Amino acid sequence: MGHRLSKIYTRTGDAGTTGLGDGTRVDKDSLRVEAYGTVDELNSQISLVIAFGIEKKIADQLLDIQHDLFDLGSELCVPGYSAINDSHTDLLEKVLDEHNATLPALKEFILPGGNLAAASCHIARTVCRRSERIVVRLMREEKINPPVIKYLNRLSDLLFVLSRVLVRQDGQSETLWDKNRQPTEGHK
Structure with a gap:
């Protein structure tokens, strides 16, 4: 295969449009572009989680997910193209069940945070939810x-x-949401 990007700038988007994977030109703020752009943002956020030097097994699982997200983004970029199927979700469920089995049951909501990797993973989760909402609108x-x-x-x-x-x-441990907390000094 030849070089995909021999020239980084093309000037074709200078008027506010971009090309989909099938060659169709659309506005850069179209819902389809927003959908695959947000998936790209999610993929980048997951790269940050990995960059915190997390356990190799989890890093490898997230790297597999990054590849899936690239496929998913390409699917959104090319109308009529399909790359994601139920087996992708089945694998996520297997990984989810494996990790969830190691955790105590939740009795309260938790606040996003903890350490840098966990906080970054929470951000990835919220970007993922936004991606989902945009795709539902699309x-x-x-x-x-x-x-x-x-x-x-x-x-x-x-x-x-x-x-x-x-x-x-x-x-470290999670911070549970305390709906009955008293505001600290300075927040009254």
């Missing part, structure tokens, strides 16, 4: 492969569980 306008929504939905669940795992890896 589905109202265009035909989208249904496994895409299932994948994003399950991925956000996995990122939540991984944030819980990551906070424990250096001996």
Whole structure:
């Protein structure tokens, strides 16, 4: 295969449009572009989680997910193309169940945070949820492969569980939401 990007700038988007994978020109703020752009943002956020030097097994699992997200983004970029199927979601569920089995049951909501890797994983989870919402909006306008929504939905669940795992890896604990707390001085 030849070089995909021999020249980084093309000037074709200078008027506010971009090319989809099938060659169609659309506005850069179209819902489809927003959908695959947000998936790209999610992929980048996951790279940050990995960059914190997390356990190799989890890093490898997240790297596999990054490849899936690149496939998913390409699916959104090329109308009518399908790359994600139910087996992708099945694998996420297997990984999710494996990690969740190591965690104590939740009796309260937890606040995002902990250590840098866990906090970054929480951000990835929220970006994933935003991706899911955008794709749902896009589905109202265009035909989208249904496994895409299932994948994003399950991925956000996995990122939540991984944030819980990551906070424990250096001996820290989660901060539970205290709905009855008294504001600290300066917040009254």
